[in-house]
Amino acid sequence: MANWIDALAELQAQGEAGVLVTILEEHGSTPRNAGSKMVVSATALYDTIGGGHLEYKALAIARRLLAAGTQQPHLERFSLGASLGQCCGGATVLLFEPLGQPRAHIAVFGAGHVGRALVPLLASLPCRVRWVDAREQEFPDALPAGVSRVVNDDPVEEAERLPPGSYCIVMTHNHALDLELAAAILARNDFAYFGLIGSKTKRTRFEHRLRERGFDPAVVQRMRCPMGLAAVKGKLPVEIAVSIAAEVIATYNADFGQHSASHEPIARLLPRSRRGQALPG
Template sequence: MNSTVWIEALASLQQQDEACVLVTVIEELGSTPRNAGAKIVVSAARSHDTIGGGHLEYKALQIAREMLADASQQPRLERFALGASLGQCCGGATVLLFEPMGRAQARIAVFGAGHVGRALVPLLASLPCKVRWIDSREAEFPESLPRGVERIVSDEPVDEVANQPAGTYFIVMTHNHQLDLELTAAILARNDFTWFGLIGSKSKRARFEHRLRDRGLASDVVQRMRCPMGLAEVKGKLPMEIAVSIAGEVIATYNANFGTQAAQDKQPLARLLPSSRRA
């Protein structure tokens, strides 16, 4: 029976932002000793757990590492007829599923540890994301953080904008409108992000657009800001409802960009999405 070593390995590799392939025995045809559902995690350097060893596992490792070398992002199914070619004396076949995973699809900076932030961050942490959670108020953070979340307590949150890598997803939802404005100006001035969402209403967006243009930011850059942010189809005013809406837009964005060239060089998905209805 397959162990749970693969689960811990997968979580560890994702935490380290290291690409891997999860290989699963999907189907057994004929008389073979392998168990459907057995899994092995394959990284460039190592493999974790087993699907039963032998030449079939050797071939699975070979295919998985070819996928890693090619930076393949698409899952694939492979059917192996058991016989002389795989060193088997019996007939039958095994179907294997190869799933690329383990590498974070999004690096997210969340500014604000209020009610919506506390609902949103655990959702983001359950996705293939690495999250930096930033606030000046240490007491607002929960005592324990989900795996993959880094807490940053800073008296100058705006300074943290410059510390994020290019292609970051920025989410601004602080307790202070002026701080929101300063963060927004710093993020838009960089203009190398994948996605930027600001919590607020349409009237807040209008006020911010006016002030940002007064600061010399170009209209096309300001238009990259998602405010209100989140998917309009996910309605509700509760913190968790808003968090689900925001997380849904993040998922839509990284799936749209997954496997493509650097996201910041492409048209932002925000331009393709309808404006949120939250006022």
């Protein structure tokens, strides 16, 4: 059994989906190690959460999630006893994280310095990226897997063609084009995330112009500008790119662990004596 970290890297390199299984809580006479992990693919099992009937049942659940193409994390509580072939009481909570399926469809408008630093980062995540610019010569010769180059003299057309729920990142070389893209994206108002590169001054100027066009201030507030996590500081293109990528990750993981197949909250899945306490991070 390969280490679970190596297994995830191998599956990603092969473009194969998998499920990361983690023990969150364990209570019983022979407790397992909380935090133990294993990775399940359609044909293989990597690492272990301690073996036995629990691992067998976890494997079956993970394979069902893979077959269903599920992308949401899933929590499952097991009562130790006859159902797991044990004679003692107790409970185990497992977290199932499907990986390898696209978590986000991202459109990056602009192939400048920050765009060239950002797109490879996004491509290394479980995302699909459409990289849009009117200037074909700005794109690198080779693109990472999962990235589509789109050359269009009118990038606004591409904003109007995006599927609902897209992540939109605008960082073109032209402020007037940024404004038109912002207007097109906000007019749809069906995006999961919209970030615009720029300063607070640029945001104020854009807000004023968008209000003049009749946009609802509540819709305009959905625009992230400046975008990126404030805690990730720096002015270099790669530093800005890391900040933006971190915010994208934080956004698509915002509902992490909130739903399971039974739609039970975490507090109800944990053993009663531990309810209300924070889960280990």
